Amino acid sequence: MxxxxxxxxxxxxxxxxxxxxxxxxxxxxxxxxxxxxxxxxxxxxxxxxxxxxxxxxxxxxxxxxxxxxxEPVSDALGRIRAMLNKPTGFDPAQSARSFTIAMTDIGEIYFLPQLMKWLSATAPGVTVSTVRDTAINLREEMETGRVDLALGFLPDLQAGFFQQRLFRQRYVCLYRRGHPAAGADGLTLKAFRAAEHISVVAAGTGHGLVDEMIQRAGVTRNVRMRVPHFVAVGHIVQQTDLIAVVPEAYAMRTLEPFGLACAPCPVKIPDIVINMLWHGKNHRDTGNRWLREHLFEEFSR
Structure with missing residues (x-):
């Protein structure tokens, strides 16, 4: 065409x-x-x-x-809107506004350090609060304006919302350095099957589908531990021979602090798309646009 x-x-x-x-x-x-x-x-x-x-x-x-x-249409229109709707009427250097952003614990680990460093330099009076999308009625909170933005893999949040893709990422295997099952090229499928695993359920975020995807591939994991979030995974994997299947963005933030290694997952799991979403109520809000524009410039790839 x-x-x-x-x-x-x-x-x-x-x-x-x-x-x-x-x-x-x-x-x-x-x-x-x-x-x-x-x-x-x-x-x-x-x-x-x-x-x-x-x-x-x-x-x-x-x-x-x-x-x-x-996805490509939404992404293209989002870029055009960002170019045409430069923020006016919002002075970040003087503002004392508080923004509330819904994200998972992975989001906090991945986004917040860079975001807060930038805010300290450009908007010292602006504050940020985070909420878990699974702990609240996210749709209602965004419709009423109590939550300004949502960041993450949120396949259930579509109708009535604008969205902009930030990046696509794959799932990887995360394990301690020197793990006996890992070779120079990572994990074979045989080693993956034989290893003991920690499974992250993360209900409501999309990440909870990992176990289902692995089972559909005909692979049964030896799951020794299940946890509802990612925050403790680095600590646990560091001290055990458990293997975790996690988004690559999380793995990259934990390798050095915890002395871990990662490798491509030997089971094919579809990539996930990390989006920024906002309700039409905030679409023309100049402060919201200012924050969205920076998040897109900083984290999109």
Whole structure:
């Protein structure tokens, strides 16, 4: 398909439909009529030769092609918005605003050191609080504005929210240096099967699907310990021969402090996408845009 065949305004309609999943809700957000949304959808269907969205009792369900387009379209529109909507009316050097960000313990380990270093230099009066997305009704908290942003792997948080991809990462095996099962090239599948494991459940974050993915690959782990979060994994792996399957971003932050090593997981696990999400309520808020812009510039890759 030639880019000249596509009215780029249709991508805005596509992005909103993907989030709202209903023509009426999309029309309200876009400020156009429902027939206008339907007409745009019909034009997109002709361009892509695909239904894109199927009507069901639960709303408009995206087709596989629409799902494959979702991330690149959202990412491209996010970049354009960031360029066109430079923050105004917010003075970070003078602000005493407090931002609340939902993230996991991995997020705190990965994002906060660099974020706080930057805030100390550019916005010394700005403070940050974090909340666990599993400990609150995240959708409700963001809709009311009590939570400004969410960072992480949050596949259940879509309709009604804007999102911007920060990076994609793989899962790796994490173990202590000198682990008897690890060779120069890491872990073989045989060694992985034979080793004792620590499993991180992390319910509600998406990371809890790791065990299911490994089982689907026909591999049964010898799990000796299960924990609900990642915060203690480095300490435990450092002192034992347990192996953990963790996101690479977490592994990179723990190698030196705990004397650990990591290697690609011998079981193929799909990469995960770490996104930044915010509700439409905060979309035009200048302070929120200022923080989003920095997070994207600092952490996107």
């Amino acid at each position: 030639d880019i000249h065949d596509l009215d780029l305004n249709l991508l805005v309609v596509f992005d909103v439909l993907l989030r709202e999943r209903r023509v009426a809700a999309a029309a309200r957000e876009l400020g156009i009529s429902q027939p206008g949304v339907s007409n745009a959808l019909n034009r997109m269907r002709r361009v892509f030769s695909d239904e894109l969205f199927l009507r069901t009792p639960n709303g408009m369900v995206p087709t596989p092609l629409a799902e494959s387009l979702a």
